[in-house]
Amino acid sequence: MTRYIFITGGVVSSLGKGLMAASLAALLQARGFRVRIRKFDPYLNVDPGTMSPYQHGEVYVTDDGAETDLDLGHYERFTGVSARQSDNVTQGRVYQTIIQRERRGDYLGATVQVIPHVTDEIKAFATADTEDLDFVLCEIGGTVGDIESLPFMEAIRQLHNDLDRGQSIFVHVTLVPYIAAAGELKTKPTQRSVRDLTSLGIQPDILLCRCEHPLPDSERKKIALFCNVRPEAVIPALDASSIYAVPHQYHAEGLDEEVLRAFGISDAPAPKMDRWDDIMDRRQNPEGEVTIGVVGKYVGLLDAYKSLYEALNHGGLANRVKVNVKWIDAELFEKGDDIVASLEPMHGILVPGGFGVRGSEGKIESVKFARERNVPFFGICLGMQMACIEGARNTAGIADASTTEFGETSEPVVGLITEWMSKEGLQQRTAETDLGGTMRLGAYPAKLTGNSVVAGIYGSNDISERHRHRYEVNASYREPLEKGGLIFSGMSPDGTLPEIVERPDHPWFVGVQFHPELKSKPFDPHPLFASFIEAAVKQSRLV
Numbered sequence: 001m002t003r004y005i006f007i008t009g010g011v012v013s014s015l016g017k018g019l020m021a022a023s024l025a026a027l028l029q030a031r032g033f034r035v036r037i038r039k040f041d042p043y044l045n046v047d048p049g050t051m052s053p054y055q056h057g058e059v060y061v062t063d064d065g066a067e068t069d070l071d072l073g074h075y076e077r078f079t080g081v082s083a084r085q086s087d088n089v090t091q092g093r094v095y096q097t098i099i100q101r102e103r104r105g106d107y108l109g110a111t112v113q114v115i116p117h118v119t120d121e122i123k124a125f126a127t128a129d130t131e132d133l134d135f136v137l138c139e140i141g142g143t144v145g146d147i148e149s150l151p152f153m154e155a156i157r158q159l160h161n162d163l164d165r166g167q168s169i170f171v172h173v174t175l176v177p178y179i180a181a182a183g184e185l186k187t188k189p190t191q192r193s194v195r196d197l198t199s200l201g202i203q204p205d206i207l208l209c210r211c212e213h214p215l216p217d218s219e220r221k222k223i224a225l226f227c228n229v230r231p232e233a234v235i236p237a238l239d240a241s242s243i244y245a246v247p248h249q250y251h252a253e254g255l256d257e258e259v260l261r262a263f264g265i266s267d268a269p270a271p272k273m274d275r276w277d278d279i280m281d282r283r284q285n286p287e288g289e290v291t292i293g294v295v296g297k298y299v300g301l302l303d304a305y306k307s308l309y310e311a312l313n314h315g316g317l318a319n320r321v322k323v324n325v326k327w328i329d330a331e332l333f334e335k336g337d338d339i340v341a342s343l344e345p346m347h348g349i350l351v352p353g354g355f356g357v358r359g360s361e362g363k364i365e366s367v368k369f370a371r372e373r374n375v376p377f378f379g380i381c382l383g384m385q386m387a388c389i390e391g392a393r394n395t396a397g398i399a400d401a402s403t404t405e406f407g408e409t410s411e412p413v414v415g416l417i418t419e420w421m422s423k424e425g426l427q428q429r430t431a432e433t434d435l436g437g438t439m440r441l442g443a444y445p446a447k448l449t450g451n452s453v454v455a456g457i458y459g460s461n462d463i464s465e466r467h468r469h470r471y472e473v474n475a476s477y478r479e480p481l482e483k484g485g486l487i488f489s490g491m492s493p494d495g496t497l498p499e500i501v502e503r504p505d506h507p508w509f510v511g512v513q514f515h516p517e518l519k520s521k522p523f524d525p526h527p528l529f530a531s532f533i534e535a536a537v538k539q540s541r542l543v
């Protein structure tokens with residue numbers, strides 16, 4: 001039997017529901033259960049693909065090519081279960097599906113309504129494809145009381161009723177704020193939030209109370225009494241030292257135990273926490289530290305580079321070092337900031353993915369700095385494209401090298417991809433194609449050159465990595481670029497699309513067209529990040 005855990009949030013947003021869901025799933029998994037986590041986003045965009053990173057943070061791409069909420073990154077990093085398109089649905093997608101159906105005439109004359117049509121669609125998403133699972137955790141985005149989330153609340157209320165008794169529970173994540181002037185934690189916002197929830201027909205089974213100070217027993221009992229839950233089911237969730245400490249912390253507070261009790265499961269094995277013990281040991285006892293400069297555009301909002309930040313840390317775990325990430329706004333180099341002063345203290349330089357011309361000359365200058373100074377360099381997606389433009393301009397004599405993404409150019413070293421093969425067949429695009437969901441998205445295989453640096457790092461000549469891009473390095477520039485020392489060491493299997501470039505004569509210089517950070521896990525660091533940080537450790541011994 002597949003059981004469902006519905007997770008809602010109250011009082012304020014940004015309480016870390018995603019992390020909570022990921023940690024609970026990890027604990028259940030550590031007890032031997034098969035889990036999957038799903039996210040329902042109440043906004044009207046069909047997916048977050050067209051939203052600015054400043055609006056929504058990173059867009060997390062799945063193997064099957066979905067552009068999804070960044071919480072799916074937490075889910076995958078904490079459980080190792082690859083997320084799919086079917087694990088993230090927005091209200092926009094629900095309505096799109098329903099309206100397309102209505103236009104086809106599928107509703108046979110019926111009036112199409114929120115209840116039952118929208119709620120049925122949401123329930124169908126929640127329950128699809130779950131046969132081989134013990135637990136499905138469904139996180140509802142937003143906060144109780146939002147107008148937008150009402151259909152989702154109604155759908156989970158109905159689903160709780162549709163399922164067998166004991167087959168689903170509700171976990172509500174709230175805030176217990178500390179009022180410094182009174183020196184007290186306040187339970188009223190939690191009481192109000194639960195009242196809002198019960199007015200929608202949902203009685204929570206477990207309350208997870210985020211708080212900055214330990215929750216006294218008296219307050220725990222008070223919350224239990226007013227909110228109609230047992231005191232043991234009021235779980236305090238204090239701020240953690242690191243996100244990887246959260247599973248341990250929730251376990252110590254009894255979260256997984258209470259969840260199992262709510263389902264009436266009394267014979268589950270104790271969780272095997274070795275994986276998390278090892279991660280915490282590596283984090284708490286580093287043998288050194290390195291500083292990586294990330295030269296990008298969205299440095300004002302760190303959620304924009306969520307997976308990248310985590311993957312750099314995983315590289316640190318692999319090498320038992322602490323990784324300090326210095327976020328550097330590429331545009332400042334164009335406005336006269338001293339590039340040498342900024343980049344000289346770095347043990348590694350990374351130019352991440354991105355869109356648009358702003359800051360690009362600063363990124364290209366950063367590539368040049370790393371190449372000339374022999375500092376480890378990692379270019380990801382747009383970062384690889386910038387590395388190729390830098391190579392073309394400064395080592396291949398193509399002074400006007402650019403990308404068609406930034407406007408017309410006589411030397412399109414990077415250009416719009418107009419055709420590629422996918423599992424669904426030949427894909428074709430033009431400059432007029434819609435922007436939403438039309439990039440080269442998801443997992444694609446690549447062939448690596450046998451004796452290349454990257455084949456050594458991966459330990460294989462065949463890889464599969466996740467993509468999200470519209471432009472691609474133009475393979476017709478391969479010869480001049482390779483003469484300048486930038487070797488094309490990974491190509492799409494049909495040999496048309498460059499996937500990886502490297503400089504074998506440099507201590508560590510790799511550019512990749514895909515996003516390796518999306519597949520990195522704390523217990524399974526991505527080989528490219530492990531190797532990049534290893535090179536940064538070597539560099540740190542030189543400077």
Ligand code: GLN
Pocket residue numbers: 352353354355356380381382383405468469470471472
């Ligand atoms: N803007 C570039 C492209 O579309 C790179 C995208 C990215 O870095 N994800 O190809």
